[in-house]
Amino acid sequence: MTDLAMTDLAMTNSTRTIKISDVSDEALVEICRAAEAIACECPGYLARLLRQVRAFRNYTTTCIEQFPQDTETHLWLAERAEQVEALLHQTMIELMQKEALIDDSENILLDKLSERARAAVLKQIGLS
Numbered sequence: 001m002t003d004l005a006m007t008d009l010a011m012t013n014s015t016r017t018i019k020i021s022d023v024s025d026e027a028l029v030e031i032c033r034a035a036e037a038i039a040c041e042c043p044g045y046l047a048r049l050l051r052q053v054r055a056f057r058n059y060t061t062t063c064i065e066q067f068p069q070d071t072e073t074h075l076w077l078a079e080r081a082e083q084v085e086a087l088l089h090q091t092m093i094e095l096m097q098k099e100a101l102i103d104d105s106e107n108i109l110l111d112k113l114s115e116r117a118r119a120a121v122l123k124q125i126g127l128s
Helices: 003-008 023-035 042-066 068-098 109-124
Strands: 009-012 015-017 107-109
Touching: 003 068, 015 023, 015 109, 023 109, 042 068, 107 109
Parallel strands: none
Antiparallel strands: 009 015, 015 107
16 A cells, blocks of 8 residues: 555554545545445445546546647536536545444544445345
8 A cells, every 4th residue: 555545544443444534546445445345335336436537537637738729628527527526525425424434533434344345245145
């Protein structure tokens, strides 16, 4: 994991958490890893969508350098992508709050997310 990811991912009392105020791409990958399961993958799916929108927004800004004649269009696309990014981020946070995956200090509880995913899989196969 990169040093940048460590700024977002914290170890507190041997519990993995991420501050919701600053979710980097590396932190989104950790959310996807924690949510991996055959059961409900909504948190991980939202994290992957958010990363894709961020990548698209970054791509549109590089297009401005390559195609200066289309600057207005690419600025518009970047602005729209930023709006989608904000909506997806808020949706992901609200989902995690509804699922009690965020603590009082506004940390995403990765271990709890992993436990929830494992429990759902065990329930699906009749082992809970």
